[in-house]
Amino acid sequence: MNFKKLSLVAVLAVSQAASAVPAFAEPVSTKGVSGSVYAAEAAPASETVSEPLTSDPLPMATDPLPAATDPLPSLPSGTVTPTPTPIPGVVTEPSATADPSAPADPLATPVPTETVFPAATPNVTVPATDPAAQPLAGNNANQLILMMNSNKMYKNGTEYLANQPMAVKNGVSYVSIRAMVEMVGVSYTYDYKTKEVIVTKGSSIMRFKTDSKIYTVNGSKVTMKGPAYQFKGTFMVPLTSITGALGIPYTVDNIQKRVILTLNTRPSASFTIQPGEIYAGQTIVNYVTKSSSPNGTAIVEESWSSNKQDMYDQPGYYTITYSVRDASGQWSNPYSQTIQVLQPNQPPVANFTTDKEEYKMGEPVTLTDLSYDPENEELTTVWNNRALAYFNPGPLSISLTVTDKHGLTSTFEKTINITNEQMYTQDEVAKLFTVPGDVITMDGGMIPGLTNVNYNLSSEPYTLIRSNSPETVNTEGVLYRETAVGATRFLVHHMNNMTTRQKLYVIATNNNLYPTTITTQFAGIAGPVVSPEYTGKISVQKYYTSMLTNEKYGSITLQPGESVPILTDLSKIAMKPKEVLSLSADLFSDYAVQYNVVMVEQTKDPLAELPYLPVLDRDGVHNRGTYPDSTRIITVSDRVGATQTKLVLGDNNNDKNLIGIDPMNGTEASNSGNFGVLYKIRFEHVAANTLITFNPRGGNYLGSIMVNNNIINLPNKGSLSNSDMNAVVYRSGDYDGPVEMVFTVASGSNLPVNLVFTPLPAKK
Numbered sequence: 001m002n003f004k005k006l007s008l009v010a011v012l013a014v015s016q017a018a019s020a021v022p023a024f025a026e027p028v029s030t031k032g033v034s035g036s037v038y039a040a041e042a043a044p045a046s047e048t049v050s051e052p053l054t055s056d057p058l059p060m061a062t063d064p065l066p067a068a069t070d071p072l073p074s075l076p077s078g079t080v081t082p083t084p085t086p087i088p089g090v091v092t093e094p095s096a097t098a099d100p101s102a103p104a105d106p107l108a109t110p111v112p113t114e115t116v117f118p119a120a121t122p123n124v125t126v127p128a129t130d131p132a133a134q135p136l137a138g139n140n141a142n143q144l145i146l147m148m149n150s151n152k153m154y155k156n157g158t159e160y161l162a163n164q165p166m167a168v169k170n171g172v173s174y175v176s177i178r179a180m181v182e183m184v185g186v187s188y189t190y191d192y193k194t195k196e197v198i199v200t201k202g203s204s205i206m207r208f209k210t211d212s213k214i215y216t217v218n219g220s221k222v223t224m225k226g227p228a229y230q231f232k233g234t235f236m237v238p239l240t241s242i243t244g245a246l247g248i249p250y251t252v253d254n255i256q257k258r259v260i261l262t263l264n265t266r267p268s269a270s271f272t273i274q275p276g277e278i279y280a281g282q283t284i285v286n287y288v289t290k291s292s293s294p295n296g297t298a299i300v301e302e303s304w305s306s307n308k309q310d311m312y313d314q315p316g317y318y319t320i321t322y323s324v325r326d327a328s329g330q331w332s333n334p335y336s337q338t339i340q341v342l343q344p345n346q347p348p349v350a351n352f353t354t355d356k357e358e359y360k361m362g363e364p365v366t367l368t369d370l371s372y373d374p375e376n377e378e379l380t381t382v383w384n385n386r387a388l389a390y391f392n393p394g395p396l397s398i399s400l401t402v403t404d405k406h407g408l409t410s411t412f413e414k415t416i417n418i419t420n421e422q423m424y425t426q427d428e429v430a431k432l433f434t435v436p437g438d439v440i441t442m443d444g445g446m447i448p449g450l451t452n453v454n455y456n457l458s459s460e461p462y463t464l465i466r467s468n469s470p471e472t473v474n475t476e477g478v479l480y481r482e483t484a485v486g487a488t489r490f491l492v493h494h495m496n497n498m499t500t501r502q503k504l505y506v507i508a509t510n511n512n513l514y515p516t517t518i519t520t521q522f523a524g525i526a527g528p529v530v531s532p533e534y535t536g537k538i539s540v541q542k543y544y545t546s547m548l549t550n551e552k553y554g555s556i557t558l559q560p561g562e563s564v565p566i567l568t569d570l571s572k573i574a575m576k577p578k579e580v581l582s583l584s585a586d587l588f589s590d591y592a593v594q595y596n597v598v599m600v601e602q603t604k605d606p607l608a609e610l611p612y613l614p615v616l617d618r619d620g621v622h623n624r625g626t627y628p629d630s631t632r633i634i635t636v637s638d639r640v641g642a643t644q645t646k647l648v649l650g651d652n653n654n655d656k657n658l659i660g661i662d663p664m665n666g667t668e669a670s671n672s673g674n675f676g677v678l679y680k681i682r683f684e685h686v687a688a689n690t691l692i693t694f695n696p697r698g699g700n701y702l703g704s705i706m707v708n709n710n711i712i713n714l715p716n717k718g719s720l721s722n723s724d725m726n727a728v729v730y731r732s733g734d735y736d737g738p739v740e741m742v743f744t745v746a747s748g749s750n751l752p753v754n755l756v757f758t759p760l761p762a763k764k
Contacts, residue, residue, distance in 0.1 A: 144260075163179055164176045175242065180237075181199055181246075183263075185296070196208060224238045267294075267326045268291065270322070270335045271322050271335065272290075280314055297327050303323050322335050349373075350371045351369075353367070357416055358417045361420070362424035363424070365388070382400070393419060394418060397415045399411055424761070436731075438716055438728055439725050440693065444722065452648060453638065462629070464490075464491065467480035468675065470619035471495060473497055474497050476601060476613060478614065480664070481596050484593065488589065489587075492583040493535070493536065493581075496577055501601070501602040503600060503602050507564070508563065509558075509562070509563040513560055516592075519589070523567060523586070533749060536702065537713075542584075623673075625661060626669075627671050632674075635682050649679065658671040659671075692756070693726035694726065696720040697723055698753070699749075700720065701719060701750060702719040705743045709740075729755070
């Protein structure tokens with residue numbers, strides 16, 4: 001019995017030693033191959049190197065391949081042939097690292113003095129009767145056959161020897177990446193510094209790194225079943241990963257212990273059509289083609305169906321087919337698209353009416369736009385000589401031009417007559433008939449001398465977090481850090497002054513021992529754009545809109561220790577250099593939450609970066625701080641509008657700045673201009689026939705105000721650039737009544753501002 005055991009051990013030892021010598025270590029043919037020639041990567045004769053000992057883990061019929069995670073499109077896998085479990089090969093597990101005696105570069109080794117071989121050496125032309133070289137029944141496609149636990153490869157009937165056999169390591173089948181890509185016909189290089197194989201197929205660049213389970217496709221990460229490794233100077237990767245990356249379908253034949261890969265050598269072709277809408281007899285059609293060959297063969301010819309036209313005379317549906325031929329003579333599969341050619345676009349029709357044919361000087365002229373588009377498309381309108389009223393007697397021509405989205409126009413003109421009799425002066429017309437949001441002119445110099453209205457002031461306990469310094473951000477970091485509980489208001493306004501695209505985040509962290517819920521009540525986010533004033537205006541408009549619609553209402557629960565970005569619309573679009581983002585938002589948390597406002601490069605994970613980001617200093621110009629009681633309630637009980645008066649906001653005299661603290665350095669902060677403060681203003685008694693206007697006092701202003709639940713632009717067009725300009729906010733009717741306003745200062749604009757109350761002239 002012992003003798004038998006010893007004999008068996010001896011036989012196994014001899015067989016293992018024999019299998020340790022790779023088949024390519026000795027030349028099997030002097031037949032050459034095209035392309036680069038590489039050194040044979042065999043181990044020294046005195047060294048014993050073994051392959052892993054295991055059965056092949058490639059999927060059986062009951063073990064389908066997992067769904068592909070590769071972002072490249074790939075063909076479906078071939079049918080897996082059900083067979084009994086294959087007999088394990090006589091192999092052992094290699095080291096995950098390269099053999100120290102092997103060359104440093106696993107792809108391009110130095111040429112030794114002995115005979116050299118490429119990664120996949122052609123052996124002999126295999127007789128047609130060799131079953132290993134035969135394609136699957138009924139399949140005449142271009143095929144590459146890999147033999148399990150062997151370095152034999154068959155490409156269309158020709159046997160090749162890979163520089164390493166297909167091997168199994170920790171239950172994962174591995175192949176030489178160099179042998180694979182050479183057989184497929186795509187290019188590759190080796191990066192010495194990063195120890196990466198870089199495979200290029202068309203526009204896709206794939207990077208495989210030594211000892212890593214992650215490879216990338218154009219920067220996108222893909223996880224493999226096992227890590228890539230180097231074995232005797234050969235870079236080995238999981239078979240399923242390289243086939244998935246290259247989009248190669250394969251079939252497992254367990255009876256003959258082989259894997260059959262279907263290689264696509266046919267070129268591909270496609271095209272897009274511009275524009276999206278095509279009108280018969282009007283639209284010039286542009287065809288943008290795209291073609292390529294999987295092995296880089298030049299495209300030498302293209303073919304279109306007869307339906308391809310630069311302009312179509314008749315409406316209807318047209319199917320267009322495109323294909324290409326490469327230099328080897330192979331044609332692509334035809335690519336087809338069906339387009340709809342629409343009826344010719346009809347021009348719009350411009351038209352309007354006036355309520356009268358003849359008017360006095362200063363008499364309001366009512367214009368009713370009756371323009372339309374035959375396709376019911378939206379029109380842009382341009383008026384010529386339109387006014388609320390006219391002040392020169394005689395015939396007067398008014399015209400309207402409308403344009404559809406295709407550029408077709410129509411113009412309508414009408415003449416009215418202005419008599420010598422006068423109804424209103426120009427100033428009276430402006431005050432009586434200017435629509436809310438439009439601008440009228442008043443003497444800005446006299447407004448500071450107007451009497452201030454009396455009011456009662458109270459507040460609501462909203463904690464304001466104003467993150468506005470540094471407004472111009474020059475480096476990544478934490479712009480603001482604060483812990484708050486309950487009602488919390490955010491005002492965030494920053495510009496990216498770096499050369500790379502950045503993202504702005506508000507990160508909430510629950511440092512409590514119990515779950516914490518954050519409820520978003522209202523929010524408005526604008527940008528990124530290059531205009532600070534515009535972002536301030538739009539963010540305030542959206543903030544008001546959310547108050548009216550509750551569209552931003554929602555909640556999130558943070559577990560103890562959890563950090564999450566909130567108000568995520570802020571980080572949807574990366575900020576280009578010089579672009580600005582603005583945020584106004586109201587939140588509520590049931591327990592204390594730490595908030596971090598951070599700016600990081602667009603590809604970085606803000607949660608991973610947060611512990612390492614520096615807290616940035618203030619810029620010395622703009623304001624940041626945490627302020628209590630940031631909702632101010634102004635109640636005016638006296639009757640306003642009987643005489644001209646004003647209400648001043650943001651001047652730090654009549655309307656004092658909020659006082660708070662800069663939590664990053666512990667110093668006192670004064671909220672200059674009271675940016676972020678929400679004013680809720682109620683006038684109990686506004687006199688009949690009163691005009692309320694918005695007048696800037698500190699410089700250019702661009703924003704909005706909400707009056708009786710209506711959002712009014714300040715102004716409708718342009719900006720309020722000087723103190724003589726007044727945007728109409730409200731005009732009372734024939735009776736006294738209350739008026740309610742909601743106002744917050746738009747970031748990027750200037751303070752103080754006045755609400756001016758002016759008696760209207762009598763109507764005639």
